[in-house]
Amino acid sequence: MLQAEKIREVKKLAATIRKYVVLMIGGDGRVGHLGGSCSSADIVALLYGALMKHDPKNPDMKGRDKFIYSKGHAAIAQYAALAECGYFPKEDIYRTKTLGCHLQGHPDKLKTPGIEAGTGSLGQGLSIANGMAAAKKLDNEEGYVYCVLGDGELAEGQIWEAAMAASNFKLDNLIAFVDRNRLQATGVISERFATDPLPEKWQAFNWHVIECDGHDVVCLDRAVDEAKKVKGKPSVIIADTIKGKGISFAENDVSFHNGSLTKEQYKQALRELDAVLAAL
Amino acid sequence: MSRNSQRKAYGNTLVELGRMNPDVVALEADLGKSTMSILFQEAFPERYFEMGIAEQNMLSMAAGFAVSGKIPYASTFAVFASGRAYDQIRQTICIGNLNVRICGSSSGLSDFGDGSTHQSIEDVAIMSAIPNMTVLAPCDAEEMRQMMLATVDHQGPIYFRVVRNDVVDYYPADEPFQIGQLKTLRQGQDVILLAHGVAVEIAMDAAETLEKDGVSARVVNMSTLKPFPYDAVAKAAEQFQAVITVEDHSFIGGLASKTAFALRKSKTPMDYVAVEDIFGQSAQSSTELYECYGITSENICVKVKELLK
Numbered sequence: 001m002l003q004a005e006k007i008r009e010v011k012k013l014a015a016t017i018r019k020y021v022v023l024m025i026g027g028d029g030r031v032g033h034l035g036g037s038c039s040s041a042d043i044v045a046l047l048y049g050a051l052m053k054h055d056p057k058n059p060d061m062k063g064r065d066k067f068i069y070s071k072g073h074a075a076i077a078q079y080a081a082l083a084e085c086g087y088f089p090k091e092d093i094y095r096t097k098t099l100g101c102h103l104q105g106h107p108d109k110l111k112t113p114g115i116e117a118g119t120g121s122l123g124q125g126l127s128i129a130n131g132m133a134a135a136k137k138l139d140n141e142e143g144y145v146y147c148v149l150g151d152g153e154l155a156e157g158q159i160w161e162a163a164m165a166a167s168n169f170k171l172d173n174l175i176a177f178v179d180r181n182r183l184q185a186t187g188v189i190s191e192r193f194a195t196d197p198l199p200e201k202w203q204a205f206n207w208h209v210i211e212c213d214g215h216d217v218v219c220l221d222r223a224v225d226e227a228k229k230v231k232g233k234p235s236v237i238i239a240d241t242i243k244g245k246g247i248s249f250a251e252n253d254v255s256f257h258n259g260s261l262t263k264e265q266y267k268q269a270l271r272e273l274d275a276v277l278a279a280l
Numbered sequence: 281m282s283r284n285s286q287r288k289a290y291g292n293t294l295v296e297l298g299r300m301n302p303d304v305v306a307l308e309a310d311l312g313k314s315t316m317s318i319l320f321q322e323a324f325p326e327r328y329f330e331m332g333i334a335e336q337n338m339l340s341m342a343a344g345f346a347v348s349g350k351i352p353y354a355s356t357f358a359v360f361a362s363g364r365a366y367d368q369i370r371q372t373i374c375i376g377n378l379n380v381r382i383c384g385s386s387s388g389l390s391d392f393g394d395g396s397t398h399q400s401i402e403d404v405a406i407m408s409a410i411p412n413m414t415v416l417a418p419c420d421a422e423e424m425r426q427m428m429l430a431t432v433d434h435q436g437p438i439y440f441r442v443v444r445n446d447v448v449d450y451y452p453a454d455e456p457f458q459i460g461q462l463k464t465l466r467q468g469q470d471v472i473l474l475a476h477g478v479a480v481e482i483a484m485d486a487a488e489t490l491e492k493d494g495v496s497a498r499v500v501n502m503s504t505l506k507p508f509p510y511d512a513v514a515k516a517a518e519q520f521q522a523v524i525t526v527e528d529h530s531f532i533g534g535l536a537s538k539t540a541f542a543l544r545k546s547k548t549p550m551d552y553v554a555v556e557d558i559f560g561q562s563a564q565s566s567t568e569l570y571e572c573y574g575i576t577s578e579n580i581c582v583k584v585k586e587l588l589k
Contacts, residue, residue: 109347109376117347121371127337128372131344131352138305138327138350158368161337168332 002221006050010217012280013084014045018246019273020080024096027266032097035243035256037077039181040148042215043239047146048081051224056086059114065143066116066132070125071150071179072106073258079103079112087114123156125149126176130166133174133234144228147176152184154195160205166234167206174234175227176207179214181243185257202236214239247272283446284421290383290442291316293428294353295323301432302327307342307354309335315355315385315442335360339368339380346378351432357391358384358400358441362407369437374410377436381428382407387417388528389560389569390444390478399560405533407439408506414459415506417441419480420450423503426457434459441505443478443528445566450480450501460504462512468498471584472516475526476502476535478566479553479575483526486580495584502535513542522587523550524580528570530555551583 002010018041025032044067048054052065069078076096083090088102095101102111106120116132119125129147136143153159166174178198182189189195202209208230212219220239227235243257244250247269261269298304298320307329312318321328331338335356342352354361361369361384373380384403391398407415416431416438418424424442431438450465465480466487475483480501487497500516502525517523523543527535536552543550555573563569570576 117343118372118376121367124336124340124368124372127340127368128344128347130337131341131346132348133344134329134341135305135345135348135350139348158334158336158340161332161334162340165331165334165337165341169329 001225002050007217008280010045010049012277013049013081014042015246015273015276015280016084017041017045017077017080019270019277020083020093021076022247022261022266022269022273024076024079024093025261027261027263029260031258031260032076033073033258034247034250035183035254036071036150036179036181037074038245038247038250039214039241039243040074040179041077041246042217043148043177043179043220044077044081046217046220048085052146053143056114059087063142066145068116068119068125068129068145068147069107070119070147071122071153072119072125075105075107078107082112082114122150122153123158126159126162126166129174130162130169130171133171134169136173137171143173145174147174149176149178151178151180151182151195151198152189154178154198155193163202163205163207170232171234172231175224176234176236178236178238179241180238181241183243183252183254183257187254198238206233208233208235209238210235211238211240214241215245246276282449284449285446286418286421286424286443287314287316287385289421289424290385290428291319293425294320297428297432298324298327301351303350304432305329305345305350305352307331307338307352309333309338309356311356311385315383317353317355317383335364336368339365340372342380343368343372343376343378346373346380347376351379351381353381353383355383355385357398358387358403359398361439362400362403366406370410373437374412377412379435380437382437382439383442384439385442386444387441388478389555389573390528390566392563392566392569395562396559401530401555401560402533404441404505404529408533412436413506414438415441417476417503417505419477419501419503420447422449422451422453422455423457426455427503430457431459441477447478448481460507460509462509462516463501463503464498465501466497466499468496470496470520471522471524471588472498472500472520473524473526473580474500474502474513474535474539476505478528479526482570482575482577483580486577489577489581490584495588497584505535505538508538508542510542513539514546517543517546517548520548522584523548524583525550525552525554526575526580527554528575530557532557549587551587553579553583
């Protein structure tokens with residue numbers, strides 16, 4: 001379990017990730033996946049900032065923990081974490097999604113240091129994580145594979161193929177997160193295409209299920225700690241989150257799923273996040 | 281003429297590779313007895329993954345193995361590999377240029393009994409359209425083995441197009457395979473017949489008939505469908521009066537299309553023998569289907585004579 005100082009660092013990283021997300025989208029008409037990036041920012045910060053064993057100077061280090069963003073459209077949150085960790089120069093984020101830049105709209109293993117595998121077509125990341133976890137088992141290699149899923153993404157059938165496979169192969173070195181922000185691109189998930197009840201579904205697929213507040217770093221840390229103690233089956237942490245978390249006007253507003261910020265909104269978002277950072 | 285099974289060769293070679301390289305792993309989706317990848321399970325049970333009847337998860341999981349330094353061989357029918365798991369192959373395996381080996385078994389009309397749902401007449405077209413993919417179609421069992429041995433360390437994904445039924449042996453044991461080679465199986469001066477997979481035998485039969493009619497036909501095994509040797513085909517065509525392609529695949533996006541593209545500036549006329557833009561159907565044998573869809577030596581001879589007029 002993390003000490004208070006480390007918790008503060010993770011919170012700082014989460015706010016920094018959100019700030020980078022805003023900087024990457026800008027206030028000049030460009031669009032970006034602000035909502036889902038901010039909803040999962042605390043999970044990403046906890047993993048990159050505290051829990052994962054990884055080395056930016058040696059991205060291929062044996063025995064490292066691995067991260068797969070199955071909801072690849074939130075890549076900008078991962079780019080922020082990778083830049084902050086030193087995988088590439090921080091200035092690169094200002095060129096995200098521009099021609100020739102290594103930071104693509106969705107994660108690209110061949111282009112961006114620190115990306116373990118390409119995702120973007122939803123529903124495939126958990127299967128990729130399965131392969132990585134099974135490979136670790138074959139090699140008796142230590143470390144965990146973390147996979148962040150969107151709750152809208154759970155409508156993809158392949159997620160449940162992967163859920164079956166992970167428990168079939170007893171991949172207890174695989175820890176999945178569901179970023180349960182309850183919104184998909186077009187609106188409220190439960191109103192558009194019901195995927196509940198989630199805990200029961202995962203339990204039925206023979207996963208260890210933990211529910212927690214996805215913005216409470218202490219709670220998330222405790223959940224991962226519990227997951228690591230489970231043997232013989234994979235664990236899923238269903239994290240309740242708020243889409244657009246940390247930017248007041250964007251919270252729970254579906255228009256910021258993949259939207260742009262006005263100049264005023266851009267300035268306000270940065271002001272709010274700077275205030276959070278200053279308070280930490 | 282002796283015959284052998286490409287499927288058995290696939291399974292046996294998989295075991296051979298498993299013995300040579302501890303990073304080789306095998307995945308299958310309840311068709312292991314048909315693709316013969318099940319032989320790997322007997323030899324290396326810990327490196328064998330029965331994925332259930334779930335091809336999409338199988339291919340993405342293969343990607344996960346590949347990014348972890350493994351060399352996964354994912355086996356299923358050609359129609360499912362190229363169709364059911366297309367997106368998984370495109371998005372992670374090909375964009376990432378990962379070392380995943382995909383076995384598209386029972387390809388073309390070779391799965392005669394199961395009908396159109398199981399007959400892949402467009403798999404070469406689909407797989408060829410994805411950047412980074414290599415598409416290989418062996419003509420006999422030994423070539424199946426040799427191409428697997430030669431490509432185990434190849435950087436990037438490979439799609440193997442495997443024939444269901446036993447095929448004629450053309451190559452002696454240990455005949456080496458190289459990606460992109462045009463391999464002449466029969467010398468000739470007048471026309472050149474290009475074929476892949478099961479169609480090689482049909483082309484060889486046609487060459488024999490043509491010989492009797494005074495037409496000398498060269499037969500070339502085009503087992504590398506991608507990267508297609510466009511320049512080599514164009515150069516080879518210069519020496520002949522006509523080019524005919526023969527294949528158990530739609531003319532769209534297969535050998536016919538690729539050859540037509542290769543010859544776009546050529547003076548040598550070409551024609552094709554292939555499945556038209558229609559689905560297959562059930563039959564009692566693949567021969568019955570090849571006759572029904574015009575993939576026959578007789579049809580090759582007719583097309584040759586039309587071009588030589």
